[in-house]
Amino acid sequence: MGRRTWGTVRRLPSGRYQARYTDHSGKQISAPSTFATKADGYRWLAKVQTELDSGRWIDPKAGKETLKVYAEHWVETRLVRGRPLAPRTAELYRAQLKNHIVPALGSTPLRQLEASAVRAWYGKLSGPAGPGQVTAAKCYRLLRAICTTAVDDNLIARNPCSIRGAGQERSTERPMFTLAQVQALVDAVEDRWRALILLAAWTGLRIGELSALRREHLDLQTGTVSVTTAVVDLVGQGRLYGPPKSAAGRRSVAIPPHIIGDLERHLRMYAQAGAHGLVFVGPKGGPIRNNNFASRVWAPAAEAAGLPAGSHLHDLRGWGATIAARHGATTKELMHRLGHASAAAALRYQRAEQERDAALAAAMSTALSQSEGTSST
Template identity: 50%
Template sequence: MAKRRFGRVRQLSSGRWQARYAGPDNVDRPAPQTFDRKKDAETWLVQKEAEILAGDWLDPDAGKIVFLEYARSWIEERPNLRPRTVELYDYLFRLHLKPTFGARALADIKDAHVRRWRKDLLDNGVSAVTTAKAYRLLKAIFNTAVDDLLVRRNPCRIKGAGQEKSPERPVLTVAQVYALADAIEPRFRALVLLGTFGSLRWGELTGLRRRDVDLDAGTVRVERQLIRITGQGLVFTEPKSAAGKRTVVFPELIAQDLRAHIKDFAQDGDDGLIFVGPDDGPLWNSNFNRRFWGKALTDAGLAKIHFHDLRHTGNTLAANAGASIRELMDRMGHSSTRAAMIYQHGSHERQREVADRLDSLARGQLKSGSGTQRARKPKKAE
């Protein structure tokens, strides 16, 4: 009998057949399973040889690395991650990935495991948004594992599972914004107004210095933000993206409030912070919410909302005022159109205004006969 060109086949004492081959690394390996028939073992060897010749062969031992070890290295090796992103990845990994996948080998994590894990998260009360974030992190880790030739395919294959579908954020009226500004501690009145009409994030507001605000030009220059990082406290960092560095024009409506605030409450000097706490130090979001925000909402007769909803309100007002997508992107500090598009739906009042203008335009053209086609008169009944 002629010797096989690739691999070997032998019958075991159980009567089943075993296939073995030498991989590109010259390590002799058996097939992961035995076969009922000799022909099946030979077919498996033909397929394995084809993988090697096509350059598709994966070291079956490579995927034995434990997910816990690989995921930690993956996070540590990401270049240029912002501190808050690292903090988010650590949180998602520790709470939502490690308990299920931590002890498993990469190669042992299959599609069914991922589907069951995602369902368990949702069933146990983890929000849809957090679940989507955790799923995206898991998928990104496995994308790299595929590139590293540790696994053949990514087991995260649930369509739409990584998409966040956050509920619509509340939008305040201008009257409600001013009711809140009137109700809150006086030192935070300008914070509420600039957060709304400047569409600024909390960290961007608390990171502002005197030299960042030009009261005569009516502009605010955003160059940094003040954020809390676990284990480090409050830290000044650059904005979330390159587009986050921007100059925002604020309406004349709030100029006097800003001028009075800087005079009465801001730290001294060009580098002095604009918004500070009662102790004249950097403003902590947690302290602000606990001591001032909740009481102001109650006093203003408003439902529970987050400070970030002021930015959402400002973006909506800017869109309703006619800002284009490009202008919204510049104002918000975004480099993509996705977020700006949210505000293009407009309010009911804005839609009515547009419809009324369209009605007037159409009627005017019909009346003057400048339209391409006159409105057809209804036929009289014969």
């Protein structure tokens, strides 16, 4: 049996050679296959020692579990800023895995997941027969995050998700309402829902935040609404109340003074009693259900107000942010009002206003040129 300073190579009865070494825990590790020559065995040991010293070594026996098994465990144990995934986020990830990732790649062992397989999967997902570019981008980002953790866990050597730009969403432009359309929407809904539409439009609160809002969260003397709780309806789990989706979601938002009177009237007529009473409830006193609200309240009112087809209550967030940007809100101020930890969304609204301002400036120049041309004739 040959021996060097690190690891051993021995000749087997078959005539081939086996290379072994002892890891830091005292466990003896053998090469995944035998070698034709003793020199080949030593070369393997030298390669392993170099990778161990540089922190790049991957146990050849690691990564045997399938992507499906690892991904399910990943969702269960994933932490974001030290906190477990929000229930709605975990539900979304499981749906993406079930519908778009596991059917194509789930049975593949982690260590056998190749970049070529990921490219083929993404090509089909983002193609004409797939669910659309936005869904494909979301699923790709999820797979990339899972594989990044697998790299950190020393289960695979490198991330097979290496398609440049695949995780970037190219969403179709959401409709931008006019002030007249928003007012028409407010007038079109039943009186019970008037204050909800106004608050959604002028403060940018999400439907889950509005549904969880209680009397104690409204301070109409100072004109503020405190967002401390959000509600989600999960399949198989029912209705869950919890903190907003991120730490930035916990915020106090100033309410424009012109809707304070509508909120005061709503509290008198429609909200549940007591400090802990829900602000927005249905005619029978029950909490808002997003799907029911969308079909029974939003859809007919949106049609009556002449909003673009496919409009959602969530589009009022974009409207409110755009109005705030139009009146000079900074990136940080928009992030606060929307409850965003990232500046990306705030910058998008500011960019839209800058583009609009540039278009207005160009239009003024065009009008001046036309005026000069007319006066010279």
